[in-house]
Amino acid sequence: MSTPRWICKTCGWIYDESKGDLDSGLAPGTRFEDIPEDWSCPLCGVTKADFITLEEYAAQRGGSSAPKNRPPRAKGQVGGEDAVVIVGSGIAGWTVAERLRARDPERAITLICADDGCVYPKPALSMAIGQGRSADDLVEQSGTDKAAELGVTLQANTRVMGIKPADKRLMTAKGNVKYGQLVLALGASQRRRPFEGGAADDILRVNDLASYRKMRERLDSGAQHVTLIGAGLIGVEFAEDLHAGGHRVTLLDLGEQLLGRLAPPPLAARLLQALKPQGIDFRPGVSLAALERGGASDCAGYRATLTDGATLATDLVISAMGLVPNIELAKKAGLLVNRGIHADPADMRSSDPHIFVVGDCAEVDGRSYFYIEPIKRQAEAIAASICGESALFECKPTAIRVKTPSLALNLCPPDLSVADLGHWVQESENGTACRMSFLAHGKAVGYALSGAEAARASELYETICRQVAAN
Numbered sequence: 001m002s003t004p005r006w007i008c009k010t011c012g013w014i015y016d017e018s019k020g021d022l023d024s025g026l027a028p029g030t031r032f033e034d035i036p037e038d039w040s041c042p043l044c045g046v047t048k049a050d051f052i053t054l055e056e057y058a059a060q061r062g063g064s065s066a067p068k069n070r071p072p073r074a075k076g077q078v079g080g081e082d083a084v085v086i087v088g089s090g091i092a093g094w095t096v097a098e099r100l101r102a103r104d105p106e107r108a109i110t111l112i113c114a115d116d117g118c119v120y121p122k123p124a125l126s127m128a129i130g131q132g133r134s135a136d137d138l139v140e141q142s143g144t145d146k147a148a149e150l151g152v153t154l155q156a157n158t159r160v161m162g163i164k165p166a167d168k169r170l171m172t173a174k175g176n177v178k179y180g181q182l183v184l185a186l187g188a189s190q191r192r193r194p195f196e197g198g199a200a201d202d203i204l205r206v207n208d209l210a211s212y213r214k215m216r217e218r219l220d221s222g223a224q225h226v227t228l229i230g231a232g233l234i235g236v237e238f239a240e241d242l243h244a245g246g247h248r249v250t251l252l253d254l255g256e257q258l259l260g261r262l263a264p265p266p267l268a269a270r271l272l273q274a275l276k277p278q279g280i281d282f283r284p285g286v287s288l289a290a291l292e293r294g295g296a297s298d299c300a301g302y303r304a305t306l307t308d309g310a311t312l313a314t315d316l317v318i319s320a321m322g323l324v325p326n327i328e329l330a331k332k333a334g335l336l337v338n339r340g341i342h343a344d345p346a347d348m349r350s351s352d353p354h355i356f357v358v359g360d361c362a363e364v365d366g367r368s369y370f371y372i373e374p375i376k377r378q379a380e381a382i383a384a385s386i387c388g389e390s391a392l393f394e395c396k397p398t399a400i401r402v403k404t405p406s407l408a409l410n411l412c413p414p415d416l417s418v419a420d421l422g423h424w425v426q427e428s429e430n431g432t433a434c435r436m437s438f439l440a441h442g443k444a445v446g447y448a449l450s451g452a453e454a455a456r457a458s459e460l461y462e463t464i465c466r467q468v469a470a471n
């Protein structure tokens with residue numbers, strides 16, 4: 001008989017009782033009901049309450065466990081003077097719709113998105129190649145089904161071109177839409193840098209299902225060697241996943257180490273040691289200069305010239321140079337923007353009282369989060385506020401589990417405001433296991449853990465949150 005397995009509804013990570021979660025200190029055989037309530041999904045940070053059994057999950061995908069008290073059917077009208085209109089169908093947009101519907105079964109909700117609105121776990125994009133999963137395999141629910149389940153009017157494949165806050169109106173590619181309250185869940189885009197060469201436009205940026213599909217098509221049509229630009233979180237995850245999928249990988253970064261400012265050099269060095277035996281060729285201090293079609297070898301489609309003058313025959317180039325919040329719509333509408341769209345932590349409201357901001361496009365107290373756990377709490381704050389209740393969004397430190405199977409890594413980097421005011425201290429070391437703390441003003445405000453030490457992340461995270469809150 002197979003052991004019980006539980007799945008995170010948010011990111012698709014599976015808790016298998018027979019394996020436990022060693023990185024979080026849960027020994028193999030730990031029953032799900034015995035897991036402490038403060039445990040969180042190691043991948044995306046949501047709570048135990050966001051897990052269901054795989055059987056329940058399968059039944060839901062088959063539509064047999066639809067909610068007993070179904071919300072009212074969406075009236076089909078797009079927007080309206082009293083409607084809540086959400087723009088964006090990523091985890092942020094759909095979570096606001098869910099939380100709002102849970103509080104108010106009657107409210108008219110419209111969701112507009114430039115894509116098809118389907119529900120998929122974005123963190124899985126950098127684990128799916130090795131698992132051989134296609135873009136379709138990653139889809140958990142179609143936008144139409146999700147909208148029907150929540151009683152939401154979905155206007156998919158529709159780009160919003162402008163916002164007129166004074167008239168509470170959106171201009172879309174399919175006409176104008178009125179709103180009572182607007183929620184911007186616009187996400188972020190991969191940073192772009194101009195590269196020289198006739199094939200520079202062929203460089204892929206993988207940040208959604210459509211771009212993952214394109215990457216899969218290129219890999220499946222014979223691409224052997226992949227060049228990744230950027231050795232940050234997404235770059236190293238893709239490097240190991242592409243290797244697991246049978247591809248050769250060259251990883252470029254202008255910095256001197258993997259994971260940039262997220263990890264202290266000793267941990268970055270351990271990760272490099274773990275990646276090297278897989279043949280992943282990391283080139284520090286180097287980026288792409290130019291890309292031309294036609295490689296030196298038979299199979300290569302491109303010739304890449306690097307900033308150190310070296311050339312490389314490669315079949316596919318993927319850029320992972322970091323994320324930039326999508327702020328253009330808000331900026332044109334006159335909302336307060338900085339790096340992201342400004343949101344008040346009291347209720348995630350923008351500088352306009354009728355417009356809220358959530359997810360990768362938001363900036364709260366000078367910080368943009370590109371992780372799922374804060375999105376869930378931001379969505380809760382917005383739903384509460386729209387329903388006339390209050391729910392403060394608490395800005396917490398970021399806890400990251402790097403999805404590199406060759407080495408467990410849990411990181412809680414210091415906030416940028418203190419990053420230059422402290423230093424990393426090594427607290428223990430034994431082979432691949434290493435524990436480091438970031439000290440600022442004599443207090444630990446960040447950690448970096450590798451190997452067996454990664455299991456201490458939950459315990460240390462609580463301490464760091466307390467220290468940061470007390471400062």
Ligand SMILES: Cc1cc2nc3c(=O)[nH]c(=O)nc-3n(C[C@H](O)[C@H](O)[C@H](O)COP(=O)(O)OP(=O)(O)OC[C@H]3O[C@@H](n4cnc5c(N)ncnc54)[C@H](O)[C@@H]3O)c2cc1C
Pocket residue numbers: 043044045087088089090091092093112113114115122123124125126158159160161185186187188206207208234326329358359360361369370371372373401403
């Ligand atoms: C490869 C990868 C791995 C990751 N791994 C992790 C992880 O392990 N753990 C973790 O916590 N996080 C991880 N993340 C980050 C996490 O997935 C994101 O923070 C989160 O999914 C962002 O959700 P979002 O809804 O804010 O944005 P998005 O998912 O980008 O959604 C934005 C939506 O806005 C729509 N949109 C944008 N502009 C317009 C417009 N003008 N008109 C209409 N619609 C528009 C888009 O069509 C889309 O529907 C990862 C991200 C990537 C790319």
